[in-house]
Amino acid sequence: MRKINCFGKINLLLRVGSLRGDGFHEILTIYQSVNLHDTVAIGLTEKTGIELSSSDPSIPTDASNLAWKAAEKVIRSTGYDGGVFIQIEKRIPAGGGLGGGSSDAAGTLRLLNRLLNHPLSESQLLAHAAELGSDVPFFLVGGTALGTGRGEVVEALPDCAPFSFVAVFPEFSFPTGEMYHLLDRAKACSLVKRHENPEVLLQSRENSFDQVVSAMSEDVAGVMQKIREDGFEVMLAGSGSTFLVLDGPGPLSAVCLRLPQEWQWMELKSIPRREALGDDVF
Template identity: 35%
Template sequence: MSPHAARRSVRSRAPGKINVFLAVGALQDDGYHEVATAYQAVSLYEDVTAVEADDFAVEITGPIDTTGVPVDGSNLALRAARAVAERSGYRGGVHLTIEKRVPVAGGMGGGSADAAATLVAVDALWGTALGRDELLRIAAELGADVPFALAGGTAVGTGRGDELSAALAKGEFHWVLALAEDGLSTPAVYRALDEHRDRHRADIGPVRATPVVDANVLQALRAGDAELLAESLHNDLQAPAMRLAPKLAATLEAGEEAGALAGLVSGSGPTVAFLVADIDAALEVQIALSASGVRVARATGPVHGARLLH
């Protein structure tokens, strides 16, 4: 293709997520854990622009610190594009520009959102027409959170989080997100959980190999009841994340003192998600946390999964 020829481009968007419930099963022989999680997609988005190219490349932009995001072949969005090319037999390439708003290594699935948005974008750009089911299969091969970023809404995830079943959710939930300055490594948080369980095995007792989502969580989501959901928020990774990042305890306390119904570490952290009653409460919590020096963002959920922008 001539460097002067007009190159087609496609723009897509995918949401970050909050795990409103996350139970982690026992460590298995293959080094992985089964999980049971309730995901909610929220209105903090990653935008991807895909432009026809002869090879594969990615650049990162956005209003947040993106220094920790790789731009080599390990980048999840590039891997997503290559997977679509391989599956479809497409011979060209793509240049991806990712505008990031979801915290990097923040427990909100930003990299997974990049990959999901890329799957939708390159499928449209290249006209590969793989279909939603095939894109979901590719998504599951890329990472546990990628299928949910593709699907969006509210869902229960089992297995490694990639086996999704839709969950009914009524109305709109309001969140205030406390964004930490430094990320946390997901494998490190899981290791800290396993070490804690090993040390306290006599007190904890056996951990279920196959956890389940608390029925109260699903009931609260179906009812659109923020107060009921606040009582049921849970994350097995919260305690190990707080051991690795002790400042999270003060952030949780500050948000709840400012009027949040409840707060929890999102996924493997260190983003802290505060559930609030309404937009007025969200503004109060946002102002209080900002005054204490915490970087914050407001979001609502559930929202759609990865889609093209027209």
């Protein structure tokens, strides 16, 4: 079996625009790779079909798993007539807004394509990634990148200056669909401008979903506000409930004093494209 590290991401900017005819919202986002990663191992077998296992028992191991779907796409588009066994070692919290499932899917596309001697081009892999999910294409680009459309149109940007941050994981998640509905009801969707200077966008550090946190959870909104009052910069990770503490007047780890005991947190750092997409197959 061969393995690949599948790194997580954060959104340094997430502007949600109007609802499109296809049911998705137009968004403008800046993706950033981070050092937390899952590991996907893949083996080719003579027996046809896909088998998948995960170190996290909460992760589905059937055809609903994105990594499984990614393997299906490669098999169908290449005509490979053997089988695939996938093992996922989870470190990125499931449903935490750091893109673990999407990164595993992108890693599966990359690694399986490599094991089959690269029958698919980069553009074909990106097309498959976009079909799998809005943020899956980013994980084929890595580093710092601009995302438009529903997030699947990705443009690589120069790596941003390295930084550390704290990711806070409440003991519950925010349903993504409901967060979008809250934005729609509050008429809080932003005007998405595609041609703004990316360097300016990088400095804005805004997330449209921050406007509706309190409608989903007063507990999360209250903790975020207390941390802001301590002088730290705080924003949701994606649509939450995970949130990020990006900068402040003291050690980032000091935010743990503001957190309910049952909430988890970890200190992470950004990574450049060469690390996110390095030759990490082993």
